[in-house]
Amino acid sequence: MRCVNCKAPSSQRGPRRLSLGSDAPPAVIASALFDALPRGEERPRFLAFSDSRQDAAFFAAYLERTYNRTARRRVIYQVLRETWETPGGEGLRLESLGSRLASAMDRAGFFTSDTSALRRKDLAVEWLIAELTAMDERQSLAGVGLAELRLARPGTWTPPRPLLSPPWSLTPEEAWVLLEELLKTLLAAQVVSMPQGVDVSSEIFEPRNKRYAVRQDGPARTAELEILSWVPQHPAINRRLDYLVRIHQAKNPTASVGESKTTARALLQDIWRYLSDQDSPFRSILQPSNEPNHGIVYRLNPNSWEFRPPRALLQCSSCGTIEPAAVAGVCPSFRCSGRLEPASELPLDHYRAMYQEPPLGPMYAEEHTAQWSTQKASEIQGDFVSKNGRVNVLSCSTTFELGVDVGELEVVLLRNVPPSAANYVQRAGRAGRRASSAALIVTFAQLRPHDRQVFAYPLNYVAGKVPAPQIPSGNVPIVRRHVHSVALSRFLRTNYGKSPEWPRVVEKFFGDGAGSPCEEFRQYLLSRDAGLRDELTRIVPPELHEELGVQDWAWAAALADPDPFQSPLARVEREKIADMQQYRRLMDEAAANHRFQQADRYQKVLNTISRAELLGTLASANVLPKYGFPVDVVPLKTAHVSAEVARDIELQRDLRVAVSEYAPGSGVVAAKQFWKSAGLQLLPNRQLPERKYAVCERCNRIYLDPEAGGSCPQCHGQTMNRTFVDPVFGFVAAPPPRKGLGEERPPRIFASRMLFYDFGPQQDRTCVLGPPSAHLVLGRFTRQGSLAVINNAYGRGFRLCHTCGFATAGAAAPTREGNGSHKHPVTGQKCTKTLARVDLGHLFTSDIAEFKFVDQDLAADSARASVLAALREGARRFLKAGDDDLGGLTYLEAGQPVFVLYDNVPGGAGLARSAFEQFACVMREALEVCNCSACGEHSSCYGCLRTYQNQHQHDQLDRTIAQEVITSALERAGSAAAAAS
DSSP states (O other): OBBBTTBBHHHHHHTOOOOSSHHHHHHHHHHHHHHHHHOOOOOEEEEEEOHHHHHHHHHHHHHEEEEEEEEHHHHHHHHHHHHHTTTOOOOOHHHHHHOOOOOHHHHHOOSSOOOHHHHHHHHHHHHHHHHHHHHGGGTTTTTTTTTTEOOOOOEEEEEEEEHTTTOOOOHHHHHHHHHHHHHHHHTTTTOOOTTOOOOHHHHHHHTTEEEEEEESOOEEEEEEEEEEEOOTTTTTOOOOHHHHHHHHHHHTTOOOOHHHHHHHHHHHHHHHHHHHTTTTTTTEEEEEETTTEEEEEEEGGGGEEEOOOEOOOOEETTTTOEESSBBBTTTTSSOOOBEEEEESSSOHHHHHHHHHHHOOOOOOOOEESSTTTTHHHHHHHHHSSSSOOOOOEEEEEEGSSSSSOSSSSOOOEEEEEEHHHHHHHHTTTTTTOOOTOOOOOEEOSSHHHHHHHHSSSSHHHSSSSOOOOOOOOTHHHHHHHHHHHHHHHHHHHHHHHHHHTTTOOOHHHHHTTTSSHHHHHHHHHHOOOOOHHHHHHHHHHGHHHHHHTTTHHHHHHHHHHHHHTOOOOHHHHHHHHHHHHHHHHHHHHHHHHTTTHHHHHHHHHHHHHHSSSHHHHHHTTTTOOTTTOOSSSSEEOTTOOOOOGGGGEEEEEEEEHHHTSSSBBBBEEEEEEEEEEEEEETTOOOOOEEEEEEEEEETTTTEOOOOOTTTTTTTBBOOOOEEOOOOOOOOOOOOOOOOOOOSSSSOOOOOEEEEEEEEOOOOOEOSSSSSTOOOOOOOOOOOOEEEEEEETTTTTTTTEEEEEEEEEOOOOOOOOOTSOOEEEEETEOOOHHHHHHEEEEEEEEEEEEEESSSSOOOSSHHHHHHHHHHHHHHHHHTTTOOOTEEEEEEEEEEEEEEEEEEESTTTTSSHHHHHHHHHHHHHHHHHHHHHOSSSSSOOTTHHHHHSSTTTTGGTTTTTTHHHHHHHHHHHHHHHHHHHHO
C-alpha cells in the first residue's frame, strides 16, 4: 500500500490502515450510556460483555481510566467557567484553583466521607497538575479550545536581544510567544516541581510515575528520575529545535535546512543561558534544584501557569492543533508543515462536547471473569448488585450468561457480537428482568468475520431462531469414551474394591507391560463380563449399539487390541512405557559417566512421567471422556507475589493456549494489572518432560526423536534438531509493574505454531465432493490424529533453568555453569545454575479431517494459506461454531498440500467429523466467505480470511485466489454430478 501523493510505502511513514482498535469505540459507547442513565436513589450501572476474558479484563481498566479522565475535565472546566464569570477571575493559577476544585469534586461525588479536607485539597492539585502536563495534549481542555494555557509574564521581563535581531527579527510579543512555546514542551514532558502532597506515583500520572527535570545537555535516566536535555545531542533533533528550525525558515525562505539547524541550535543554547541565568526574570518560573549524583537540574513552577478563557484562537491548517498565539504562523507540533490560521469557528469535536456536559461523578468498573478466585468474584458481584455497592460497570466474559440475577438492571452493552443467537439471548436477558424495568441492549460489531457477517445480515441473527440445545448422543467418539470409562470403573471395583491401593498413577497401571494392571484390564475386557454388557445396554443410545458393537463386544476387542495403531489404550501404554524406559536408560548412562546433575534431572523427568495421574493421562490420550472440564489446564502462579491482589486471582489456561500466552516474557491482564510470566513452575523431585524434535518448514510437519543431522522423510529437505519441554506444571508470574495498564494493550505475541504429527491408523482417502468417481477433493477422517503446538520464540528459543524454573526468551546456546546468574522466579534468591536452550511444546490428540484438492495449482504459500482460511471460516459458519472451536493447518504429503481441520479440544468434539461428512456445504459457505465486499480483489480483511490466529499469514491471504480454487472445484463437481445422472 502506497500514498497516492508521495508514493511512500506504509513501512516508510506512508499511509497506514485506519485502525479503530477494539476498546476505544466500545468505551465511547459505554461512556455515552453511562451519562444517559438516570441518576436517582440507585446509582447508574450496566453490564459489558466480551467473549474473551482478556478483553473483559482490559476493558474494565480502560473504561474506568478514560471515562474518569473525562469526568475530571468536566469538573475542572465547570470551575474554570464559573470563576471566569466573576470579576478578576480570568487568570487562574494552581494556588487559587485548588480549594474551588476540591469543593466541586466533593459535590460531584469524587470523595468518600472519610477523605480529610487536606487530602481533598491535595487530590484537587493532583488533578490540576495532571491537566497542565497532559500526555494527551490534543484532548486536554486547552487542546480542544476550551481554555488557554498561558505563562504568567514577569513584570521585569524584556526580550532577549538575539530574538529581536536578524535572522530572527521577532517583535517583543512574538519573542514572548516563542519562549512560552518552548517552555510548554517541558510542561508536556512533566518537567514540573510537584507541590507538597502531590504523589507522582498516583494512577493519574501513569505511565510517567517518576520525577522529571531538564538541563542544558546530557540526558540521564534512573528508575526514579529522568533528566531531559534542553539542547539535543548532534545530530538528533527534538521538539524545541524542530520548532526553531521551522521559524527560521519561515523568516528566511532562502536559507538551507542545514543552515537553519545550525542557527536554531545556537539560539536554543542562548535561550537556555538566558532562562537559567541567576538574574533571569524567569528564575521563579524555571527553578533550579540539586539532584544527588546529577548536580543542578531545573523544573517548571506549576504556579507560573494560568488557565484563561479562550479568545481569538488559531488552528493549524494541517494537524488541527489549536493555539492562542503564533510566531510567523508556524505550528508548534513536531515536524508539522501546517500554518496557524485564525479560527472563527472550531469544528465539531467529541472531547470538547463531552467536557462541556455537566459533571456526573466518577465511574467504577471491575472485571468479572474466571480469573478471580471464587470468593473475590462473589465480592465483586455483590458490590455491583447491592444498592449500597460502588461498582457501576461489570465487564464480564461468559461467566454472567447463566444463573445470575442482577436485579433491576436496564442496560447491557455487548462489546462484540456473541457467537450465536443463544448467547445473545442469554446476555441480553440480564437486563429487564423486573416487570417495572425496561431493557436496552447495545451491540458493537467489531472488525471480525463473525461480527461483520451479523452486521450485514442482522435479521438472520436476531429473528428469534435459536436452535434448541443439543446433546449429541449419536457422537460415536464421545459415547465410546464413556463406554471405556464404565468398563474401567467396573474393572477397578471388581479387582480392587474400596482398597486405596488401586493404581492411581501411570507407573502403577502400566508397569513394564506383562502382568500389569493394564494387561489385567485387557483380559477383563476380553472376558466379556455379562454385567458390564447389561450396564452398557441400558446407558448407550440404542442406535449406536451396532456401530459400537455393544452385543458382540467389538468395542472391547478394539480397546484391548495390543496394536497401538488400533487402540488408544495400547498407544498410550507404549508411549508411557517407552518414555519411562528411555529416561531410566539416560539416567543410568549419566550416572555411569559421573554426570550426576544430569542424572538427577533425568530422574525428575522420570518421576513426572511415572507419577502422573492415571485418569487424566487416559483422558488426554482419548481413552476416557473429558466431561465438562479440560484436563490439560495449567496455572500462571501468582500466590508468591507480595501484592495483595495476587491472592484474589486464579490464572489458568488450557495447556495448548498457555504455551503461548503464559510463555516467559508473555503475560495476561487481570485485576487491572499486567502479569508477566517469569518462568516455568517446577515440583520437588519432578522434572518437565523433554523431547527431541525436528520440524520441516516446507512440509509443516514435526518429527519426534529424529536422528542427528536428519532430513524430512517426505521432501528430504534438511531439518534441524531441537528440544522442547512440556510445561505440564504451569508457569510462574513476576510481580506486576508499579505503573498501571495505561491505554495501550500489552502486546500479545502469538508465537506458537500448530504442526501436524500423525494421522493415526492409516486409511484411504475417498471423494468428498461430487460423485464418488469425480476425484476432485479427496478426504479422510480420524479421531486419533496427533498435533503438536510448539513455541520457539520465533526461533530464539528459551533459556531455562532446570533447577529453579527461571526462563527467558533468547540465547542460541546453553550457558556455562555459573554464567547464567538469575533470580529464582518464586523466592527471588540468586541462582547460578545452568540455563539450557529449549523450546516449549505440547502434543495432543483430537478429531482430524483431511482434504486434498486434485488437479489444482496450490504450490504457492499464499494459495495454501488462503484456501485453508476460507475452509476454516466456511466450516465455522456452517457449523455455527465459536471463533476458536475449530482449527486448521496444512502440510505436504509427497509434495502435495493437505488441508486439515481439527477440533480445538483435546479428544475432539465432533466438529471436524461434521465438516468431513458435509464438505459440500462447507465449500459453499467458504465461497460466501470469499465474496467479501469490505476489501478489494487479491486482498483480505477481518471480514473474510483474517483472524487473530493466522495473523502471521495476513500478508499472504488472498480471497480472490481462494475464491477461484473453490469455485473451480464446485463447478467441476456440479458438472460431474450432471454427467453421472
